[in-house]
Amino acid sequence: MGGAIRGLVKDTAVYGLSSIMGRVLNWMLLPVYVRVLPNTGDYGVVTELYAWTAILLVLLTYGMETGLFRFINKTDEREPLRVYGSILRSLAVTSALFFALVFIFLNPISSSLNYSAHPEFIAIMGTIIAVDAFCCLPFAFLRYQRRPVRFATLKLINIALSILLNIFFLVLCPLIEASYPKAIGWFYKPDYGVGYIFISNAITTLLTLVMLTPEIVAGLRARMNFPLLKRILKYSFPILILGIAGILNQSIDKMLFKFLFDDKEYAENQLGIYGACFKIAVIMVMFIQAFRYAYEPFVFAKNKNTDSRKAYSMAMKYFIIFATIIFLGVMFYIDIIKLLLKPNYYSGLSVVPIVMLGELFFGVYFNLSMWYKLTDNTRWGAYFSIFGCIMTVAIIIIFVPHYGFMACAWASFFSNLAMMLLSYFIGRRKYPVAYDLRSALFYAVVAAAFYAAAMLPDVSSLALRLTYRSILLILFLGLIYRREFHRL
Numbered sequence: 095m096g097g098a099i100r101g102l103v104k105d106t107a108v109y110g111l112s113s114i115m116g117r118v119l120n121w122m123l124l125p126v127y128v129r130v131l132p133n134t135g136d137y138g139v140v141t142e143l144y145a146w147t148a149i150l151l152v153l154l155t156y157g158m159e160t161g162l163f164r165f166i167n168k169t170d171e172r173e174p175l176r177v178y179g180s181i182l183r184s185l186a187v188t189s190a191l192f193f194a195l196v197f198i199f200l201n202p203i204s205s206s207l208n209y210s211a212h213p214e215f216i217a218i219m220g221t222i223i224a225v226d227a228f229c230c231l232p233f234a235f236l237r238y239q240r241r242p243v244r245f246a247t248l249k250l251i252n253i254a255l256s257i258l259l260n261i262f263f264l265v266l267c268p269l270i271e272a273s274y275p276k277a278i279g280w281f282y283k284p285d286y287g288v289g290y291i292f293i294s295n296a297i298t299t300l301l302t303l304v305m306l307t308p309e310i311v312a313g314l315r316a317r318m319n320f321p322l323l324k325r326i327l328k329y330s331f332p333i334l335i336l337g338i339a340g341i342l343n344q345s346i347d348k349m350l351f352k353f354l355f356d357d358k359e360y361a362e363n364q365l366g367i368y369g370a371c372f373k374i375a376v377i378m379v380m381f382i383q384a385f386r387y388a389y390e391p392f393v394f395a396k397n398k399n400t401d402s403r404k405a406y407s408m409a410m411k412y413f414i415i416f417a418t419i420i421f422l423g424v425m426f427y428i429d430i431i432k433l434l435l436k437p438n439y440y441s442g443l444s445v446v447p448i449v450m451l452g453e454l455f456f457g458v459y460f461n462l463s464m465w466y467k468l469t470d471n472t473r474w475g476a477y478f479s480i481f482g483c484i485m486t487v488a489i490i491i492i493f494v495p496h497y498g499f500m501a502c503a504w505a506s507f508f509s510n511l512a513m514m515l516l517s518y519f520i521g522r523r524k525y526p527v528a529y530d531l532r533s534a535l536f537y538a539v540v541a542a543a544f545y546a547a548a549m550l551p552d553v554s555s556l557a558l559r560l561t562y563r564s565i566l567l568i569l570f571l572g573l574i575y576r577r578e579f580h581r582l
Contacts, residue, residue, distance in 0.1 A: 448504060
């Protein structure tokens with residue numbers, strides 16, 4: 095059992111390397127964006143379009159990642175490549191269809207989203223979404239093959255190129271243009287600004303497609319199995335519904351925000367502040383993503399063993415432990431982290447702890463979600479996510495016009511909490527797992543006490559404040575080590 099958990103931790107760490115490095119390096123782009131882009135509204139454009147990207151990626155992958163892991167691990171499936179190849183062809187068709195529709199209806203889409211002046215933004219994002227949706231399956235196949243090193247290497251190359259291109263277009267090109275305008279005038283427009291963020295992403299996405307050629311060719315060589323694909327689609331469709339509802343929970347606030355205010359310029363500026371501060375809390379999202387990459391193949395493979403439920407319980411406990419460490423780490427050093435932003439973004443920092451706790455609840459919900467995936471009752475995930483989405487939208491529509499982006503943060507907090515509780519109590523009847531609730535409650539209470547102890551004293555000196563909080567964090571880590579990790 096200990097070996098299985100150590101394997102999960104190891105894979106999470108390797109998968110997390112690409113995710114963590116990517117998020118950290120993207121953090122380094124955040125101060126570039128907020129300083130190079132003329133106003134907070136420009137970053138609002140980035141925030142809004144990437145929110146649409148998130149929901150469309152879920153729609154275009156339609157639960158097939160989970161479907162791959164479920165069917166490729168079935169004992170009666172003796173040809174993993176046939177499972178992979180059938181799904182890969184399906185994604186190829188739907189991604190190509192989406193790509194074509196975006197270009198056919200480019201002007202109406204741009205107009206409806208208030209981007210008539212820059213329809214190329216929509217075209218670029220449509221290309222990125224289509225390619226990313228197709229590439230998700232080769233990456234999932236690498237996870238099935240337990241090849242985290244190649245997975246992480248490809249992700250890191252993608253991230254590094256994206257950062258270099260962003261710096262080139264947003265930092266170096268303006269410097270070159272100021273002294274030698276003719277040298278780059280044939281491709282560079284000084285006033286294009288935010289558009290270069292999307293161009294950089296498009297170039298890196300297309301390169302990723304090329305780098306995944308071996309995995310893509312391997313899948314396309316496998317024979318297509320339509321009856322198998324039909325079964326996978328039937329299994330995965332409820333996951334599509336829960337995926338759409340789930341990502342709407344995380345993105346609908348950014349998609350609806352500017353439509354809830356009469357003053358669109360004010361709304362876009364506020365959305366930029368919220369989006370930038372939300373990005374500080376993204377380290378919790380990053381940890382959950384890294385955990386998910388390792389946990390899904392772990393769970394479906396472990397389901398063949400008799401001690402699987404004990405492994406799920408242990409995985410949940412360690413997830414909560416690491417999530418509380420991340421929460422305290424970010425909040426204890428928020429005075430340093432906020433230097434990524436300009437002072438005119440600081441008004442949004444109050445959303446950070448709320449968003450992080452909401453994401454922690456979502457991570458627990460993801461752990462709990464395995465009961466309906468393993469029992470092929472994925473419709474329950476759709477019910478939970480639809481309920482959470484309705485709750486989120488209701489809170490946003492009612493409270494955002496009065497309380498601004500703070501209502502967005504609380505909407506995510508309460509909806510994720512509700513989904514977590516629903517999944518736990520219904521899962522107890524459908525697929526009971528003896529989760530260590532005593533340890534979970536202990537760490538939650540202790541973390542809350544340490545957080546209060548760190549934030550309540552009014553220590554004016556930054557050095558003393560950071561020293562005091564560092565001591566508290568060390569004490570918290572020491573407590574965890576004494577209770578848990580010296581036994582491993």
